[in-house]
Amino acid sequence: MQPGGDAQLVEPDGFLLECPHCRQELRVAKKYAGANVECKLCRGHFHLDPDHPSTRLRGFFAECPHCLEELRAHSRFRLARVACKLCGGRIQFVAAPSRRSPTMSPN
Numbered sequence: 001m002q003p004g005g006d007a008q009l010v011e012p013d014g015f016l017l018e019c020p021h022c023r024q025e026l027r028v029a030k031k032y033a034g035a036n037v038e039c040k041l042c043r044g045h046f047h048l049d050p051d052h053p054s055t056r057l058r059g060f061f062a063e064c065p066h067c068l069e070e071l072r073a074h075s076r077f078r079l080a081r082v083a084c085k086l087c088g089g090r091i092q093f094v095a096a097p098s099r100r101s102p103t104m105s106p107n
């Protein structure tokens with residue numbers, strides 16, 4: 001028996017972070033990781049890098065593969081195994097591919 005064999009792998013659908021300009025919480029889809037984004041509240045622009053230490057990442061959100069409800073988790077659970085609060089299903093969070101693959105560059 002493999003430990004964790006029953007856990008579903010889940011990538012974050014997006015991030016919850018604090019706008020560096022107005023300090024309000026923003027939801028940003030993961031496709032904007034690495035991009036310059038505009039805060040819809042204060043119109044401030046900033047570079048979204050979830051891994052940068054200056055980013056005020058509060059957490060992330062993802063869809064539970066068991067009950068299909070949206071889960072919000074603190075950023076420290078980004079690569080953790082957890083149980084869904086709603087259905088108890090086991091989940092293993094994995095990192096979303098936030099950058100282009102650096103190894104696939106044809107001449």
Ligand SMILES: [Zn+2]
Pocket residue numbers: 019020021022023024039040041042043044
């Ligand atoms: Zn803002």
Ligand SMILES: [Zn+2]
Pocket residue numbers: 064065066067068069084085086087088089
């Ligand atoms: Zn669930």
